[in-house]
Amino acid sequence: MKKFQDWQGTIIVWALLLTMPFWIGHIGGYTTLGTRVVVLAVAAMSVNFLLGFTGVLSFGHAAYFGLGAYGAGLTIKYLAASSMAGLVAGVLLGTVGAMLIGLMIVRLRGVYFAMVTIAFGQIFYFVSFRWVNLTGGDDGLTGWTRMPLSLGPLSLDILHDETAFYYFVLACFGAAAAGMALLLRSPFGRTLLAIRENERRARFLGIPVDQHIWMSFVISAAFASLAGVVYAYLNNFVDPRAFRWDQSGDFVIMAVLGGMRSFWGPLIGAAIFVVLQDKLSSLTDYWMTPLGLFFVLAVVFFPRGVLGMLKRRRAT
Amino acid sequence: MSLLEARGVSRHFGSLVAVDDVSLSVESGELRAVIGPNGAGKTTFFNLLSGFFPPTAGKILFDGRDITALSAHQRVALGIARTFQITEIFPELTVMENLLIPVETAAGLRTTPWLTKARRAETEARVQDLLQMSGLTPKAERLAGELSHGDQRAIEIMMALALKPRLLLLDEPTAGMGDQETHDVVRLIRDLHKKERLSIVLIEHDMRVVFHLADRILVLAEGAMLAEGTPKEIAANEKVQAAYLGGVE
Numbered sequence: 001m002k003k004f005q006d007w008q009g010t011i012i013v014w015a016l017l018l019t020m021p022f023w024i025g026h027i028g029g030y031t032t033l034g035t036r037v038v039v040l041a042v043a044a045m046s047v048n049f050l051l052g053f054t055g056v057l058s059f060g061h062a063a064y065f066g067l068g069a070y071g072a073g074l075t076i077k078y079l080a081a082s083s084m085a086g087l088v089a090g091v092l093l094g095t096v097g098a099m100l101i102g103l104m105i106v107r108l109r110g111v112y113f114a115m116v117t118i119a120f121g122q123i124f125y126f127v128s129f130r131w132v133n134l135t136g137g138d139d140g141l142t143g144w145t146r147m148p149l150s151l152g153p154l155s156l157d158i159l160h161d162e163t164a165f166y167y168f169v170l171a172c173f174g175a176a177a178a179g180m181a182l183l184l185r186s187p188f189g190r191t192l193l194a195i196r197e198n199e200r201r202a203r204f205l206g207i208p209v210d211q212h213i214w215m216s217f218v219i220s221a222a223f224a225s226l227a228g229v230v231y232a233y234l235n236n237f238v239d240p241r242a243f244r245w246d247q248s249g250d251f252v253i254m255a256v257l258g259g260m261r262s263f264w265g266p267l268i269g270a271a272i273f274v275v276l277q278d279k280l281s282s283l284t285d286y287w288m289t290p291l292g293l294f295f296v297l298a299v300v301f302f303p304r305g306v307l308g309m310l311k312r313r314r315a316t
Numbered sequence: 317m318s319l320l321e322a323r324g325v326s327r328h329f330g331s332l333v334a335v336d337d338v339s340l341s342v343e344s345g346e347l348r349a350v351i352g353p354n355g356a357g358k359t360t361f362f363n364l365l366s367g368f369f370p371p372t373a374g375k376i377l378f379d380g381r382d383i384t385a386l387s388a389h390q391r392v393a394l395g396i397a398r399t400f401q402i403t404e405i406f407p408e409l410t411v412m413e414n415l416l417i418p419v420e421t422a423a424g425l426r427t428t429p430w431l432t433k434a435r436r437a438e439t440e441a442r443v444q445d446l447l448q449m450s451g452l453t454p455k456a457e458r459l460a461g462e463l464s465h466g467d468q469r470a471i472e473i474m475m476a477l478a479l480k481p482r483l484l485l486l487d488e489p490t491a492g493m494g495d496q497e498t499h500d501v502v503r504l505i506r507d508l509h510k511k512e513r514l515s516i517v518l519i520e521h522d523m524r525v526v527f528h529l530a531d532r533i534l535v536l537a538e539g540a541m542l543a544e545g546t547p548k549e550i551a552a553n554e555k556v557q558a559a560y561l562g563g564v565e
Contacts (some may be wrong), residue, residue, distance in 0.1 A: 187425040194417045197406035203406075204366065204481065205418045206392030207426055215427070261408075 013264050017170060018089075021163045029275070031162045032234070036275045037267075038166070038173045039230045044254035044266035046223035051178050051252070052260035053189070054216040055196030059118030059248050062222035063101070063124050064094040066243035068228025070128065070135060077144035083158065084149065087229050094225020098218045106214040109199075118245050125243040140239030146232075157234075169230050175247045176223045181263065183219065185256075192216050224251075257298055259305025268306050317380050319344045319515050320396075325364055325374030327357075334360040336539040337374070342483070345513045347505075349520055349530035353559065356427070357539040358519045359401060362443070362487050365517070366398040367391045378483070392421075395482030401491055404469045405475065407461025411452050414460050414471050415443045418478035442478070449504075450474045452499055466497035473504070486518045490525060498522065505529060527551065535559075 020034045043065055071093035072086035079085070099274045105116045109200045128135045137143055149156040149168065158165040194202040203209050219221050232238045241247060250273065258269025274296065280287035302309040320342040327335040335357045342348050350358050366369045367388035376384045379393055386394075406414050419442045420426065425435070448451040450470045455463060460471055473489055489505065490498040502525055508514045509529070520526045526533060526547070533550045535542040543553045550556055 066565045173473065183429055186430060187420040187428045189429075190413065190417050191426050192412070193409060194406055196406055197408055201404040201406065201475070202417075204392060204400075205475065206389045206421045208387075208389045212426075247534055255428075 003141055009264055013267065017173075021166055024100055031166050033107060033247055033274065035162070035166045035169050036230035037063060037271045038169050039227055040251075040254060040274060041270040042173050042230070042265040043224055044258070044270045045176065045180060045263075046220045046227060047251040048255040048260050048266045049184075049223065050216055050220040051255055052262075053184055053196060054192040054220075054264070055199075056152045056213055056216070057114045058117045058217070058220070059114040059245070059252060060119070060121035061221065061247065061251050062243050062247035063117070063121040063226045064098050064224040065231065065247065065251075066121075066124055066128065066238075066240075067094040068096045068225030069232035069238040069242045071225070071230075072229040073135070073141045073144055074230045076147060077141065081147050083147045083168075083233065086146075086233075087226070090229035090232070091222060091225050095218060095222040098221030102214045102217045102221075106210050107219065115156055118248065121243055121245055125240050125245075126241055128240040135238075135240070138240065142236050142237060145236040165215065165233070169234070172226060172230050176226055180219075181222065184263070188212075188215075225249075229244050238306035253295055257295060257305060259307035259309075259311075261304065262307040262311065265305050265307040272306070286287070318342060318377075319346075319379060320365070320517070321377040322361075322365065323375045323377070325361070325371045325376060327360055327364055329367070333539050335364060335371070338534075338536065338539075338541050340534055342515060342517060342518075344515055345509075347412055347509045347516045347518065347531050349518045349526045349533045350536060351520065351523075351526055351533060352536035353540070356536040358536055359462075359487055360539075361536065362517075364518060366396060366485055392479060392481075395480075396485065397476040397479040397481035397483070398485035399472045399476050399487055399489060401487040403465075403472050405460045405468055405471050408459060410457050411447070411460050411463070411471060412443060412456045414476055415446050415478050416440075418475050419443055419446070422479045436556055437546045442486065446474050446478055449477075451500075466493055469493060469497070469501070473501070477508070482515065484516045485516055486516060486520075488521060488524055490517050492521065498525070502529065 017038070021031050024031060024034050043061065047058060047061050050058050068090040071090035075086040075089040076082070086219070101120050105113060108116055128138055131137070146159055148159050156168065158163050158168045191202065192205050194205065194207060195209055195212060199209055228242060231242065254269035255266040255272050258267065259265030259270055276291055277287060278291055298306070318341040320337060322339070322340040323337055324337050326333065326337050327333060338361055340348070346350050350361065352358050355553060360489055365376060367386060367390070371384065375382060378391070378396060383391055383394065406417070416439060423439060445457050450526070452467065452470060452474070455467065460468065469489065473486070476484060486505070490501050493501065505516065505518070506529060509516055518529065530547055532544070532546055535545050535550060535556050537559045542559055543556050545553070
């Protein structure tokens with residue numbers, strides 16, 4: 001029975017995600033809203049790989065999210081009109097960026113680390129804002145769209161078919177979730193938990209802590225840039241706000257809201273965030289205010305996040 | 317050749333001299349105790365040996381190799397493991413995971429993203445051995461942070477042993493323990509020393525423990541070496557009695 005309980009959450013999550021296009025209309029949503037949840041869930045889970053499972057807070061993951069988004073958009077616009085090419089290029093750009101930036105910041109800890117990650121995100125924001133010839137500046141990168149997928153005789157029109165695009169995004173999400181879950185159950189994943197739990201002990205067990213934080217940072221940023229790629233595909237558009245600090249902040253909020261010690265927590269957080277944003281912004285231009293209030297209340301009353309609270313209730 | 321040798325090691329914090337020109341040579345298979353009044357620099361000396369921070373002056377050799385400039389994790393890789401006076405474990409992980417992490421690190425698996433079944437069986441068997449040795453088997457699935465102080469101290473020592481060290485540095489292993497728990501830990505240390513021939517350096521406050529276990533004793537006072545010798549010599553040493561033992565007896 002224990003085995004089943006371990007997998008229970010995962011089975012429920014996948015059952016809901018796989019059937020989403022069939023039920024979301026009945027509860028007042030629409031497919032693209034579900035797609036948006038899944039896209040941002042990838043980003044929130046990537047932040048949580050570092051925050052919840054390595055104990056390191058990055059407040060600048062929008063840097064890699066944005067690199068993924070621009071990498072994909074620019075590739076399709078100028079280099080190769082293929083969604084897969086854009087995906088590979090975007091993830092590569094974000095990952096290489098994180099490798100280099102990671103080398104510079106990996107010795108920092110706590111709030112210093114968080115501050116410097118914000119700073120790097122803002123650098124990318126201003127570059128994309130100013131480099132109008134390449135990025136379109138404040139108007140964003142336009143004049144391109146995601147392209148239909150074709151694999152030999154099979155083709156999938158993810159451009160015009162919203163449901164097909166949802167499943168494409170879900171496949172990306174599945175790959176990211178499986179990759180992270182696999183790593184977290186491995187010896188490497190356990191060294192990250194060791195660093196989260198007690199850095200001093202980890203170091204005196206022979207773990208080179210800086211090196212492992214760097215690896216975790218790069219892996220996490222790779223998934224963040226994947227999220228950026230599908231975010232750009234979702235909108236058929238990228239603008240500098242993808243890089244900005246408040247975008248990074250949204251990811252952290254989603255992770256904390258859902259529960260940063262739980263694997264699926266950030267997905268729940270992303271769902272709550274996106275749905276609330278969608279409902280509130282249709283009611284008022286000042287949707288940030290009630291959303292912020294909700295976040296404060298959630299953190300005060302459920303410090304372990306929504307999923308953490310549910311787990312605790314069942315345990316007692 | 318000595319297994320561990322410290323040559324004239326000093327550590328200054330600003331104008332404070334925490335460790336002042338201390339030398340120590342530990343033979344393979346020896347159990348050496350370091351004693352001294354509070355603030356004598358015992359733990360600072362341990363921090364120098366284990367690579368927590370580098371010495372201001374002096375040299376540290378392990379197995380003939382100069383390790384003065386090596387970082388903590390590099391020293392662990394050479395076979396030096398330590399415990400802490402204030403328990404340093406992984407509170408929100410299970411006892412099993414607390415031991416599995418050092419077992420995997422010692423097996424060179426720390427960056428491995430994937431384990432074969434055979435490899436997993438090996439590491440799990442080793443964890444079971446350690447659980448058995450410490451009597452923690454019934455608590456293997458409990459979170460380490462929920463256990464009693466005595467059990468946490470046992471985890472602390474077992475984590476260091478899980479690394480299969482050649483030299484074990486124990487910083488007050490019986491700190492805050494009751495009589496029965498102290499007895500168990502002393503028996504464990506004696507077994508490691510006598511049966512497994514493990515080389516151990518031990519900081520300890522409990523004089524019964526020290527005189528019972530140690531082959532030789534180093535006495536520190538105000539950062540400097542006060543005396544060095546067998547338990548009998550130390551017990552008879554007038555300077556030591558004046559500085560330290562006199563106050564206790």
